[in-house]
Amino acid sequence: MLETLMLSRIQFAANISFHILFPMINIALGWMLFYFKLRFNLSGKQIWMDIYQFWVKIFALSFALGVVTGITMSFQFGTNWPGFMEKVGNIAGPLLGYEVLTAFFLEATFLGIMLFGMKRVPSWLHTLASFLVAFGTTLSAFWIIALNSWMHTPAGFEMIDGVAHATSWFEIIFNPSMPYRLTHTLIASGLTACFLVIGISAYRLLKYKNQDDAKQSLKTSLSFSAVLIVLQFIVGDMHGLNTLEHQPQKIAAMEAIWETDSHIPFVLFTIPDEQTRSNKFEIAIPNAGSLVLKHDVKGVVQGLNDFEQHPPVKPLFFGFRIMLAMGGLMLLSALIGVFYLVRKKAFPTFSLRLFTLMTFSGWIASLAGWYVTEIGRQPYLVQGILTTAEAVTDQPASHVGLSLILYLSVYALLLVAYIHTIYYLTRKKIQLAKDNHTPDELGANYV
Template sequence: MGDPLLLARVQFAANISFHILFPTITIALGWVLLFFKLRFNRTGDAAWMEAYKFWVKIFALSFALGVVSGITMSFQFGTNWPGFMNTVGNIAGPLLAYEILTAFFLEAAFLGIMLFGWNRVSNRVHTAATVLVAGGTTISAFWILVLNSWMQTPAGFELRDGVAHATDWWAIVFNPSMPYRLTHMLLASGLTAAFLVAGVSAFRWLRRDRAPDVLAGLRTGVFLAAALIPVQIFVGDMHGLNTLEHQPAKIAAMEGIWETQNGAPMVVFGWPDEATQSNRFELAIPNIASFYLTHDWNGEIKGLNDFEHRPPVTPVFFAFRIMVGIGLLMLAVSWLAAWQLRRKGQVQRPVAYVLVAMTFAGWIATLAGWYVTEIGRQPWLVTGVLTAREAASAVPAPLIASTLVGYLLVYTALLAAYIATIFYLARKSAAPADRDPAEPVSAGGAMVAGDSVAAAT
């Protein structure tokens, strides 16, 4: 039936891959909802409230699936990875508790007011509920990213009889990679939500739904994506420099660099071959990797062969290129769509179709980035402290395999239902207007709402 450790890793990867999809949306979508609500409060334009009412349904659906999948994932700490809590539970336990106490209860308590309260409480209370839920999603992300970053770059602790004990909570929380990892993830969430809003809005418009809130959503998503992607590229560069300092083996795997060298090339394409410790079919540009990793054309980059512990190279290598490729595509598409909206007052139909195709592009980029992060620290579960093999349980392989199959079947069904529900809501949100479907996606009668978004962004 296979290696129990490998099966346990695949099972946890399947759980966290499914789970992360939904917080990645809700973290930023909560702030998009707040933007809609504040624009409504300021302008009195009903389009903003209609946009809020549509997207709060998707927020609630995403939140529910995130909660359910998070529960099953947390159980695996006990079933598949008991050594994790036995060794670092004194640090991981409080951080997870802080997330529940300061964020989860906040989101759960006020989400009902967001969904059902606009005719039952005052506008001020409803706006305050939106603020609290949006803030709660970000606080939740903060604590989870603190724990994950600490596992990548542990600090502020000491080992006593093989058990980690906190010595400096400030150092634990603000460990060396936390600011970069948190910022990178928050921006990834913003881009995921932006393309979701833009893609679903473009889908509605292509179906001749000409309601003003559709254009409001389209412009919000496009301009938000266009603004965030350059920032994400800059932060990604800073994160790379931090990773080079603290996890150089991960960088070597990402870049496919086997031998330590000055003026390391950027491997545009290749197939890492761990047997020969080389890249097959390599296409590389000299000196570029050293430049963007060290900001020196002749900077030294350590190769994989210099490390006693190194991660699996092939998945890290390709996941990194998928993440970067999707990011560059996001840049091109969002800027083209923003240019068309600003200069021509419309998005042409081919661009609208591309936006629909990229509705869930943020998911792909986020998963690729997480695979780089998590696989890239192997064989460590907590860098330099605990390996995955040391933390694994003695659950037999057949049992892990059977539950893995069950998880995959359920998660596939839930994901299909989630996507189908979003597009069902998009189709049923409004009756199509009587308009020539050959027309470009234009501002039309919703220019007032569109101008408001353009001014705000």
């Protein structure tokens, strides 16, 4: 039977996994909406307003679910992890408070103008509201990532009677991993939002090709995604080097490296065996591991056997490769899109189907990366300061298990409803286009 610790970990993972889906869309989608509004203001072309009005509905839907799930997630600091606030609440509490005071209130205040003020306020004020909402989502991410990064690479504090006290808020906020983690997360949000727009736009065009706003949103988001995916690989490499410096055991688990050595291979596939501390059915590229991690084929990389404690290997190894695989598919999709954009050719049906399949690819990559990050900190909740076991509640496992079942049931229903609503809005948009337009002369396989 599962114990309280494991059930509490599963429950928090379920809550944050569901919650993170919506900020990962909205952080970047807010900036995309601001871009669409600016294009409308500068050009006066109705197509940009059509794009804005469609996607602002999905933004509002995502915002609502993000708020609701964020509230239930914060409850668990008290119900499931009381030891967390008892030991590091002097640092975690203010950072969470700053997020609410400076970011959430900003978003909530101007969201009403953004959604309902189009015809009630001057255009400049509506554009300003769109900017402030986008800025608010990014500011919210800033504070949350600052706290999360501090839990991985704590700095700027001292322990007094077993409780953490701040000595430098600058060092706490801008801890060693924060700039890399924040940049990596913001770009991941950009890709998540871009591929949602790409996928929905492609779906619309597959159903009915004569939709100019869908064509324009597809072209725009493909252009953004092509730049972002290249940046993400560069930033990801920098983030990996930073993690190797501060959490070498996490990198060793991600790469299934058991023995410290040079000329480390990059393992494409294996089944890590923690009992025998070896890899089974290994497929690897010689020397590539040292080249990636040290930028030198002779680079020495620490293995897991050097550490008394290290995170579980299988979740990190496979989670990291799922993230890489999704990144590779995003790169392929972006390259296909750019190929047709540069040649000014219509997108063939196969490309639209690929784009449609990639609609929620950002979710998969983000969740895989998040699991690698968070599981990679185990057995600690705050690296080197507080273990997960020390922070967990003393509530009976049956109580935690019951609430877990309720959470999972509600979240499953909400996720189905969310996706259904997106496609409901999409189908309405398609039907409106059919009612207002006649088919053009392009062939059936092209848009």
